[in-house]
Every structure is written in C-alpha cells, then in structure tokens.
Amino acid sequence: MNGSLTIIGLGPGDERYLTQEAEDALATAEAVYGYRAYLDRVPARDGQSRHGSDNREEGARAKAALGHAADGAKVAVVSGGDPGVFAMAASVCEEIEAGPEAWRKLDITIVPGITAMLAVAARAGAPLGHDFCAISLSDNLKPWGLVLKRLDAAAEAGFVTALYNPVSQARPWQLVTALMRLAEHLPGSTPVIFGRAVGRSEEAVTVTTLAEASGVRADMATLVIVGSAETRVIARDGQAPLVYTPRAADTVTV
Amino acid sequence: MNGSLTIIGLGPGDERYLTQEAEDALATAEAVYGYRAYLDRVPARDGQSRHGSDNREEGARAKAALGHAADGAKVAVVSGGDPGVFAMAASVCEEIEAGPEAWRKLDITIVPGITAMLAVAARAGAPLGHDFCAISLSDNLKPWGLVLKRLDAAAEAGFVTALYNPVSQARPWQLVTALMRLAEHLPGSTPVIFGRAVGRSEEAVTVTTLAEASGVRADMATLVIVGSAETRVIARDGQAPLVYTPRAADTVTV
Numbered sequence: 001m002n003g004s005l006t007i008i009g010l011g012p013g014d015e016r017y018l019t020q021e022a023e024d025a026l027a028t029a030e031a032v033y034g035y036r037a038y039l040d041r042v043p044a045r046d047g048q049s050r051h052g053s054d055n056r057e058e059g060a061r062a063k064a065a066l067g068h069a070a071d072g073a074k075v076a077v078v079s080g081g082d083p084g085v086f087a088m089a090a091s092v093c094e095e096i097e098a099g100p101e102a103w104r105k106l107d108i109t110i111v112p113g114i115t116a117m118l119a120v121a122a123r124a125g126a127p128l129g130h131d132f133c134a135i136s137l138s139d140n141l142k143p144w145g146l147v148l149k150r151l152d153a154a155a156e157a158g159f160v161t162a163l164y165n166p167v168s169q170a171r172p173w174q175l176v177t178a179l180m181r182l183a184e185h186l187p188g189s190t191p192v193i194f195g196r197a198v199g200r201s202e203e204a205v206t207v208t209t210l211a212e213a214s215g216v217r218a219d220m221a222t223l224v225i226v227g228s229a230e231t232r233v234i235a236r237d238g239q240a241p242l243v244y245t246p247r248a249a250d251t252v253t254v
Numbered sequence: 255m256n257g258s259l260t261i262i263g264l265g266p267g268d269e270r271y272l273t274q275e276a277e278d279a280l281a282t283a284e285a286v287y288g289y290r291a292y293l294d295r296v297p298a299r300d301g302q303s304r305h306g307s308d309n310r311e312e313g314a315r316a317k318a319a320l321g322h323a324a325d326g327a328k329v330a331v332v333s334g335g336d337p338g339v340f341a342m343a344a345s346v347c348e349e350i351e352a353g354p355e356a357w358r359k360l361d362i363t364i365v366p367g368i369t370a371m372l373a374v375a376a377r378a379g380a381p382l383g384h385d386f387c388a389i390s391l392s393d394n395l396k397p398w399g400l401v402l403k404r405l406d407a408a409a410e411a412g413f414v415t416a417l418y419n420p421v422s423q424a425r426p427w428q429l430v431t432a433l434m435r436l437a438e439h440l441p442g443s444t445p446v447i448f449g450r451a452v453g454r455s456e457e458a459v460t461v462t463t464l465a466e467a468s469g470v471r472a473d474m475a476t477l478v479i480v481g482s483a484e485t486r487v488i489a490r491d492g493q494a495p496l497v498y499t500p501r502a503a504d505t506v507t508v
Contacts, residue, residue, distance in 0.1 A: 011273065015274060016273060016274045016275040016278075017273050017274070017275060017366075018273060018274060019265065019270060019271050019272060019273055019368065020269060020270045020271070020272060021270040021271060024270075058501075082368075082372050082376075083376075083380075084372060084375045084376055084380045084381075084382050084383060085372070085382055085383075086383070086384075086501070087383075089376070089379065089380035089383060089498070090380040090383025090384070090498050090499060090500060090501050091501065092380075093379050093380050093383070093486075093488065093496050093498035093500075094498070094500055094501070096488060096496065097486065097488050104488065104490045104491070104493075105490070105491070105492075105493075107493075108379075108496065110375075110376035110377070110379070110380070111376065112271075112368045112372040112373050112375070112376040113368070113372075114273065114336075114366045114367070114368065115372065118336050118338060118339070118366040118367075118369065119366050121338045121364075121366070122336075122337075122338055122343070122364035122365065122366040123364070125343065125347050125364070126337075126338045126343035126344040126346075126347050126364070127338075128338050128339055128388075129338060129339075129340070129341075129343060129344025129347070130340075130344070130390075131387070131388065131389045131390060131404055132387065132388055133385070133386065133387035133388070133408070133413055134382075134385065134386055134387070135385045136384070136385060141501050141502035141503065142384075142502065142503040143503075146412070146503060149411055149412075150385055150411045150412070150413065152411075153407040153408070153410060153411035153413075154387070154407070154411075156407060157403055157404045157406075157407035157408070158400070158403075158404070159387055159404065159407075232347075232351065234347065234350060234351050234358065236358045236359070237358070237359070238359075239358075239359075239361075242347050242350065242362065244343070244344050244347035244348070245344060246344060246347075246348055247312075247340070247344050247345065247348070247395050248395035248396065249395065249396035249397075249400060
C-alpha cells in the first residue's frame with residue numbers, strides 16, 4: 001500500500017481560520033506530526049497517533065513523518081499559518097530530495113492556510129493592497145548581509161514589506177537593525193504594523209510609524225508589516241485606524 | 255443603528271477553501287456585493303439581497319456597499335482569494351478616505367482568505383519557501399516602468415516572484431515582457447509555475463522553465479510563480495514534480 005503525506009496549514013490561530021479542506025485532511029489522518037504548539041490546536045481523535053516535537057526540529061520531524069508515510073500510513077504534518085511560507089512544506093521537500101527513492105513515490109498533498117501577513121493585514125486594513133514582499137529576518141539559514149540586501153531592494157523599489165520571524169531569544173537585534181535599514185530609504189512617517197498572536201485570545205495589533213517602531217516590543221509570535229511610501233492611514237474616532245496601500249501608484253517616479 | 259461592512263475572502267475556488275470565519279460572515283450578512291463571478295460562488299440565502307457587478311467596477315461597488323452599510327445594514331463584499339491582496343479591501347479603504355464622515359464610523363471587518371499564490375504554491379510544492387514578492391502586472395493603475403523596476407529589484411535580490419493579473423484581453427504583452435525582463439537576471443533553467451483556476455474544476459498547473467515560459471498560455475485566471483536562482487525541481491516517476499525553494503540561502507553571494 002502506498003502511504004501519503006499531507007502538509008496542512010492551520011492558519012494563524014483557532015479553528016475559525018481552518019478551511020474545510022484542512023478539516024477534512026485532519027479528520028482522515030492516521031498520524032499527526034507537528035511542532036507541539038501547533039499540534040495542541042488540533043483536537044485529539046480516536047485511533048490517530050500524535051507526534052509533537054520542538055520548534056527547531058523541522059528536518060527531523062519531516063524525516064520521521066516521511067518514514068511513517070513510507071510504511072503505508074496516512075500521515076499529516078501540521079504547520080501554523082500556511083505550510084508553504086517559511087514553514088514545513090519546504091522542509092519536507094528538502095528531505096524528499098535528499099532521502100530514499102521511496103519518499104519520491106509518496107502521495108504528497110499540501111493544504112494551504114491563512115499565512116500571518118494576511119491575517120495581520122486584515123486586522124489593520126489593506127496594507128498589502130499593492131506590490132509587496134515577505135522576508136524572514138532569521139539569519140540561521142542565510143547570511144545577514146543577504147537580509148540587508150533584500151530590505152534595500154524592497155524599499156528602493158517601493159514594495160510593502162512583511163517581516164517574518166522578526167525576533168527570537170537567540171536573535172534579539174535583527175528587527176531593530178532591519179527597521180533602521182528601511183528608515184534609510186523611507187520617511188519616518190511610513191506606517192508600520194505589529195501584529196502579535198493574531199487570531200488567538202492574546203491578539204494585539206499596534207499601528208505606529210517607522211520613526212517610532214523600534215520602541216515597540218515584538219517576539220516570535222509577531223509579524224511586522226512596514227508600508228511603502230504610498231501606504232496611508234485613515235484615522236477614525238473611537239475605532240482603530242485603517243492602514244492601506246492604494247491600488248494606484250501612478251504618481252510614483254520611476 | 256450602526257451598520258457594518260465585512261469584506262470576505264472566498265479563497266481560490268469552491269467552498270473547500272472557505273474558512274469557518276468566512277462562512278459565518280456570509281451567513282449573517284443582509285446584503286452581499288461582489289464581482290458576479292465571485293458572487294456566483296456564494297449560495298443564495300433567504301432574506302439576503304445580492305448585488306453583482308462587473309470586474310472593473312471596484313470603486314462603484316465599494317461606494318454602493320458603504321452607502322448601504324451607512325443606512326444601517328449588515329453588508330458583505332466578497333472577493334476571490336484574499337481581499338487584501340490586489341482586491342477589494344484597498345478599494346473600500348480608498349472610498350472611505352474620500353467619502354463622507356459617516357463611512358469612517360462603520361464597523362469594518364476584513365476576513366482573510368487563501369490568496370492565489372498560496373494555492374498555486376501548494377499544488378506545486380513549496381516555491382514560496384524562502385523570501386518572495388508579489389507583483390501585479392496590471393499597468394492600469396501604475397506605470398509599466400515601475401513594474402520593470404520591481405522585477406529587476408526582485409530578481410537581483412533573489413526573491414521568488416508571484417505575478418498577479420499576468421494577462422487580460424486589454425493587456426496581451428505584459429507577461430511575456432516581464433518574463434523576458436526576469437530572464438536578463440536569472441538562468442533559463444529557473445523553474446516557473448503557471449497555475450490556472452486552481453481550486454476549481456478546470457484547474458491546470460504547468461511547471462516549466464524561464465527559457466520556455468513565454469510559450470505557455472495564460473489568462474486572467476492564471477497566477478505565475480517565477481523561482482529564484484535557488485529554486486529546485488524534484489522529478490518524480492509517474493507524479494508531478496515538486497518545485498521548492500530551500501529554507502537555507504547560505505551559499506548565496508551577497
């Protein structure tokens with residue numbers, strides 16, 4: 001019997017963000033692998049084994065799940081947000097390419113989910129309404145100079161920028177350094193959004209400016225969106241402001 | 255009574271891609287506005303009025319929906335994919351900023367959805383597994399020179415690039431020109447994915463290379479992902495290849 005591996009995006013928080021496709025995939029899995037914090041969001045089911053692991057063990061988790069699937073089981077790997085954005089789908093592909101021929105024969109399905117930048121953007125308005133990019137600030141797997149090069153390119157070309165993995169205990173200075181780098185290209189008034197734990201009970205969204213952003217606390221659960229020179233803020237009495245990037249950029253000098 | 259406007263992302267296709275949050279929001283709306291092709295995906299409900307309009311009428315649609323909400327109704331605007339990515343959320347924000355004070359007092363909620371690049375990426379593997387950007391190739395609202403500048407920046411800095419709105423009847427040459435521009439920076443072997451109508455019955459996904467991509471047909475329902483120099487293809491006997499961008503870019507020269 002040919003096993004299968006389904007990599008499922010859980011979206012940003014509770015089950016409101018699950019798609020029907022993700023629910024169906026979770027219901028039919030015989031084994032579920034994932035980072036413990038994500039696995040905890042999935043209700044336990046009779047007859048379904050659960051395999052939690054640490055945040056930094058993506059490669060080992062992918063190998064264990066692939067091996068289990070190659071034994072003939074219907075295996076699921078869960079990922080927060082979307083599995084294809086700085087998450088488990090790339091990790092599984094890396095292990096398939098490096099692994100035994102049997103892993104290439106598995107049925108592999110990827111179930112997309114709401115990635116953090118879409119959830120944070122929705123809370124703030126429409127900051128990703130025009131051309132944008134997504135950059136991981138983790139320099140565990142790429143040189144910091146490459147991050148700086150991409151920040152320069154994004155700001156110079158007028159992209160809105162979503163910053164994933166802005167801060168961790170082992171990487172305390174990257175976010176502030178990135179914001180300072182963007183401030184070399186963009187006005188201090190550029191809108192910046194910090195979205196922490198969006199979609200969960202401890203959700204907190206802060207709208208600030210690039211000049212003030214270094215003073216806002218962020219952690220591993222935070223996604224930061226830095227506007228372009230086009231991004232605007234609509235103040236509203238008694239309500240959170242709306243931050244958006246207009247669809248038109250017909251006044252930008254090329 | 256204070257009206258409300260909820261802008262709902264339907265995801266790429268059928269109801270499998272709806273989140274629970276989107277379903278709940280559709281169920282409680284008194285009026286639903288949208289481009290006809292998207293409205294057709296939403297089942298009719300007793301007591302709920304439906305207001306379909308043409309694809310190019312975003313501004314008029316947003317104004318009509320805001321006016322209806324300001325009259326005290328619970329109004330929904332539906333959008334394919336995610337409403338915040340080249341879609342209705344920015345259009346509504348533009349009209350709120352330009353419109354009467356009453357529109358700033360409305361309860362505005364944006365319900366995120368699976369945007370096309372996530373759906374196409376999931377079908378192909380994990381091409382967005384590392385830093386990436388999204389560019390609309392429509393030059394209706396921005397000069398073509400700005401598109402070229404952003405393509406140059408994206409390719410030079412090593413972003414994977416998702417191309418939205420690649421082709422329309424009125425814009426037949428933009429996609430081929432954009433692919434040629436990217437080919438000035440990237441090897442001809444760079445993987446390119448064409449995803450058409452992903453999530454719907456007529457879905458078609460084509461994996462090709464930058465050297466061959468100009469020969470692939472695309473239309474308004476197509477989303478194109480052009481890899482970076484790091485993007486890889488895993489060939490698989492009897493199955494579609496897996497296209498992915500590794501998490502690590504530690505060999506890239508800065």
